[in-house]
Amino acid sequence: GAGVSQTPSNKVTEKGKYVELRCDPISGHTALYWYRQSLGQGPEFLIYFQGTGAADDSGLPNDRFFAVRPEGSVSTLKIQRTERGDSAVYLCASSLVGLSGNTEAFFGQGTRLTVV
């Protein structure tokens, strides 16, 4: 497809379970970002990949959160031992070579995660 694709669009899980959220960036985009958006707030940065490597993971809230991008395209955000506070919309974005101020990011529609 032409845009950033995220699956699933909705995920309901029980507290304590493990979840994986998938992001397919725009083909050829080397930069990939994960954000989290709570109700009524703007998106918050989680992690940035350049190619296969996590160049900045300073936004990950704790060690229950982990993300990978093994082949430099698809990325998976993994959350262990989910808590009710993890409920949010998780957004993925990609950029051709990186933002660095002068380019744009393309966002997916997000995965709405609900922990019950």
Place this chain on the structure above:
Amino acid sequence: DAKTTQPNSMESNEEEPVHLPCNHSTISGTDYIHWYRQLPSQGPEYVIHGLTSNVNNRMASLAIAEDRKSSTLILHRATLRDAAVYYCILQPFGNEKLTFGTGTRLTIIP
């Protein structure tokens, strides 16, 4: 990171121009000014960005004050589809993070 200040909400009539203000008094010389918008139940969408000069694209215009401490996003003729939350973001050169605030919720009145 330098911060931006936007009104929480604005209303505009359909087919009228809309001016969305943003204050960024602590902007540094290498900060780009970006605008994104987020329609209901969608991810953010890029609108426009600039550094010093005014910018125009098919979606909007960006007017940047001479001292760069403020900017205005201009939608020339608002439609109902422009109802969204608009975020003004300062993007330092070399920084990959977009720091979103709470934005301005724009309501378009038919």
